[in-house]
Amino acid sequence: MIADMKNNIIIHWSPHSVPLRFYKMLKTDLHHVSNDIDEIAGGSYGVIVFTFWAHLVFHPLTFYVHEVAKIRQAVLALLMRAPDTTVIIKSGNTGGLKNIFQSDWLAMQLNIVMREMFSDIDGVMYMDVWQMTSCHYLEENIHPGPVIIANEVNMLLSHICPS
Template sequence: MGDSTIRQWFLYLFKAVPTLNRVYLPINVQMGPLKAVDLKNNIVMHFRSHGLPLHCGKIPVEYFHYMSSEIDGLPGGPDTVIMFNLCAHLASYPLTYYGYRVWLIRRSVVALLKRAPGTRVIIKTANTGYNKKHFYRSDWLTMQVDRILREAFRDMGVYIVDVWQMTACHYLKDDLHPAPLIVQNEVDILLSFICPL
């Protein structure tokens, strides 16, 4: 669940795993839900946006689902992995509003881990990529949002995929939507949390 940068993970995995078959639903690709299924290996992969606020075109209200509500509806368990991020679209809003949204998600994650302790929760941090100076969106504002997210989930037993460092230090040009090579590196770290040796 999250924004277009976590949708990049979904699309990357769909292309990289030959046994995944995409289920084409009559939906808005930006919002989801997107779904891919691998019947041979018993894998079902979903993507859904994080809900409002989003910076995109006109979308019917029934497509908006908040992450806290989605997490509350999941049974969880040892075969469930939840990945989410909540950064880019909220970086231009007051930090108090962002903190409230993160608190709602944290509350839902705490409840999920209590009812299904084997569930793996993985959080993707914010990435850099605002290559043009903009008053409402910048790496500086995004970094503040990223710090709130990290602090809210510290010492909770969730995994953090630190893409901030990966996107800030990479030789490829800054882009809010990282290049495929960076996405591959991010997914490699993600998979190390899902399938440890």
């Protein structure tokens, strides 16, 4: 969590729950995205941003659809209790590693599922950053370089504070 009291900004970051290939956190500290969204009050100053794909390219598409369906229900419930909440979903990006276990083809399938499952919900913005990594001069990497991250942050901020 980061707090900027001068500008009244609080940022809370959290990884998704298992399956997660990240061994530096206790499993008890990992929460399902849908459960975290259920705990958010929302409101006109609330902004929810999430991406949910990278660690799931190792699992069947049906598993991913099930997980995204739970997140969709949580987002719908959030927008019912606080319709003026801003919800932004960041797409996946190209990863650089090209093998049978992790490929851009699999990641693109997850992007399509995420986009389609939220496409009919008013107030949910899908921030498509696929081209930022696939067409950039930097080498493709599951964790993009600083210039790509800066572009993604600028795009994010243009959705949050457009004026």
